Amino acid sequence: MIVLKAPQEKLLTALQAVAGIVERRHTLPILANVLLRKTGETIEFTTSDLEIQVRTSAELGGDAGSLSTTVGARKLIDILRTLPGDQVVSLSANGAKLTLQGGKSRFTLQTLPAEDFPLVNEAVDFGPVFSVPQKTLKGLIDQVHFAMAVHDIRYYLNGILFVAEGKTLTLVATDGSRLALAQAQLEADIPKQEVILPRKTVLELMRLLKDGGKDGSGDDVIEMRFAGNQAKFSFSGMEFVTKLVEGKYPDYNRVIPKNHKNIITLGRATLLSSLQRAAILTSEKFKGVRLNIEPGALRIASSNAEQEEAKEEIEIDYDGPSIEVGFNVTYLMDALSNMGQEMVRLEMHDGSSAALITVPEQEGFKYVVMPMRI
Numbered sequence: 001m002i003v004l005k006a007p008q009e010k011l012l013t014a015l016q017a018v019a020g021i022v023e024r025r026h027t028l029p030i031l032a033n034v035l036l037r038k039t040g041e042t043i044e045f046t047t048s049d050l051e052i053q054v055r056t057s058a059e060l061g062g063d064a065g066s067l068s069t070t071v072g073a074r075k076l077i078d079i080l081r082t083l084p085g086d087q088v089v090s091l092s093a094n095g096a097k098l099t100l101q102g103g104k105s106r107f108t109l110q111t112l113p114a115e116d117f118p119l120v121n122e123a124v125d126f127g128p129v130f131s132v133p134q135k136t137l138k139g140l141i142d143q144v145h146f147a148m149a150v151h152d153i154r155y156y157l158n159g160i161l162f163v164a165e166g167k168t169l170t171l172v173a174t175d176g177s178r179l180a181l182a183q184a185q186l187e188a189d190i191p192k193q194e195v196i197l198p199r200k201t202v203l204e205l206m207r208l209l210k211d212g213g214k215d216g217s218g219d220d221v222i223e224m225r226f227a228g229n230q231a232k233f234s235f236s237g238m239e240f241v242t243k244l245v246e247g248k249y250p251d252y253n254r255v256i257p258k259n260h261k262n263i264i265t266l267g268r269a270t271l272l273s274s275l276q277r278a279a280i281l282t283s284e285k286f287k288g289v290r291l292n293i294e295p296g297a298l299r300i301a302s303s304n305a306e307q308e309e310a311k312e313e314i315e316i317d318y319d320g321p322s323i324e325v326g327f328n329v330t331y332l333m334d335a336l337s338n339m340g341q342e343m344v345r346l347e348m349h350d351g352s353s354a355a356l357i358t359v360p361e362q363e364g365f366k367y368v369v370m371p372m373r374i
Contacts, residue, residue: 003038003067004060005090008102012080014058015073017238018047020204021054022073028118033070035117040064046119047073052201053120056238062090068114071098079107120241123227127193130164131223134235136184138209140171141202143182143365146334148199149175156247158199162226165192172252178331179255183364193226196245201231210236256366257356260347262320264293265360268344271298272336274312278302279329281310288374289329293348294322302329325351326374332357335367 004011018034026032026049035046041064044057079100083089089102093111100107141160149157152175161172167186172179197205209222222235226244233240278289283304292299293316300312325348335357336344347356357367 001065001067001093002062003036003091003093003098004043004062005088006058006060007085008080008083008087008089009085010058011060011089011091012077012085014043014045014056014060015077015080017056017208018045018054019073019077020207021049021052021200022047023049024074030070030112030116030118032072032074033112033117034073034076035070035114035119036068037114038062038065038067046117048118048120049200050118050120051198052204052240052242054204054238054240067093069093069098069111070114070117071109071111075109076100120243122232122241123230126225126227126230126232128190129223129225130169130186130188130190131221132169132184132186134209134220134222135211137222138206138211140169140182140184141206141209142338144171144173144180145202145206146338147173147175147178147180147367148202150199152176156196156245156249159196159245160202161194161196161249161252162224162231163192163194164190164224164226166190172249174250174252174255177328177370178335179252179366179368180335181252181256181364181366194249195226195231196247196249197231197242198245201242205233205240208236208238208240255354255368257347257349257354257368260349260353260356262293262318262323262348264298264316264318264346264348265343266298266314266316266346268336268339268341270314271344272333274300274314275329275333275336278310278312279333281308282329286372286374287328287330288326288372289332290324290326290374292322292324293318293320295319323348323351325355326372327355327369328372331369335369339365 037044041059043060046055083102087102092099098109163170170183172181225232278300282302290301298314298316303309341359343360345358354368354370359365
C-alpha cells in the first residue's frame with residue numbers, strides 16, 4: 001500500500017512540526033517514533049513524550065484506505081533532509097516495514113505497532129476556550145522565558161505561570177533572583193484560570209508559534225484551554241496537549257517594587273552594548289557589574305581576578321541622588337536582548353533594593369532584578 005506520495009518539502013514540514021519533543025533515546029523505544037494514521041488522503045502525525053503530545057495532519061496523496069503504524073521520527077526526518085526539496089517521495093507499507101522512496105534512493109524502515117503507542121489521556125474538565133494572535137503569545141513568551149529557573153528544586157519555578165483573568169493574559173517567570181512579567185489584552189472576559197506550563201512546553205511553543213500574519217485572524221490565532229492538570233493549544237492546524245506543573249506559584253505582585261522615585265530613561269541598544277563590553281572582563285563565577293548612577297551620568301564598571309577592569313559611561317537625564325549598586329550582568333543583558341523597544345526605563349530606590357526595568361511604551365512589561373554584593 002502506498003501510504004503517501006508528495007513533495008519532500010510537504011512531508012518534511014509536517015514531520016518537523018511534531019518532532020520537536022521526540023527524544024532520540026528513550027526508556028520506551030516507541031516514543032522515538034511518530035504515530036501515522038492514514039484516512040483517505042489525509043495523514044495524522046502524532047508524537048508524545050508522555051508529558052506533551054503534538055498532533056498535526058496533512059493531505060499527502062497515496063492509495064485510498066486506512067493504516068496506522070509508527071516509525072522512527074528522527075530517522076525519517078534525517079533521510080528527508082538529504083533529499084531535494086522539490087522531489088516527490090513515496091512511503092509504502094509492506095508488513096512490519098515502511099519503504100521511503102525518492103528518485104533512485106530507497107530506504108526500508110522498521111515499524112512498531114500503532115496500538116502500542118501511548119497517547120496522552122485528555123482531561124475532561126477543560127475551562128472556557130480563549131484565543132490571542134500567535135504573534136501576541138510568542139511576544140509574551142519571548143519577553144519572559146529567559147527568567148525561568150533551570151532544574152530548580154522549587155519545581156514550580158521551572159516553567160512559566162499563565163494567568164487568564166477578565167480581559168488580561170499575564171505570563172510570569174522567575175528563578176528567585178529575577179522576575180519577568182508580560183501582559184496582553186484578551187477579546188473576551190475569562191473567569192480566572194492560573195496554570196504553570198513546564199519549561200519544555202514553553203520552549204516547544206516558542207519554536208512552533210509564528211510571528212506572522214497581517215491581522216489576528218484565521219491561522220494566526222492560537223486557542224487555549226486549561227484544565228486542572230493539562231493545557232491544550234490549537235493553532236496552525238496543530239493540536240498541542242501538555243501536562244502542567246503542579247504547585248503554588250509565589251505571589252509575584254509582592255516582588256514587583258512600587259513607587260521607586262529614582263527613574264532613568266535611556267536607549268536600550270546603548271545600555272545593552274555597554275553591558276556587553278563590561279561583561280567581557282567580569283569574573284566567570286560572579287558575572288558582577290557595578291552601576292554608579294549620578295546626575296547626568298550612568299557609569300558601568302567591572303573587574304576580574306586578573307585585576308583587569310572595564311569602565312563605561314552613558315550620558316543620562318537624571319538629577320536625583322547618587323546610587324551605587326551591583327548586578328549580575330547576564331540578568332540585565334537577558335532582559336534587554338529579549339526586548340524590541342528603543343527605550344527602557346530603569347527605576348531604583350537605593351543600592352540594596354531590587355531594580356525595576358520597564359518599557360515606556362508598553363505598560364504590560366515589568367522586569368525585576370535583585371542586586372548583588374560586589
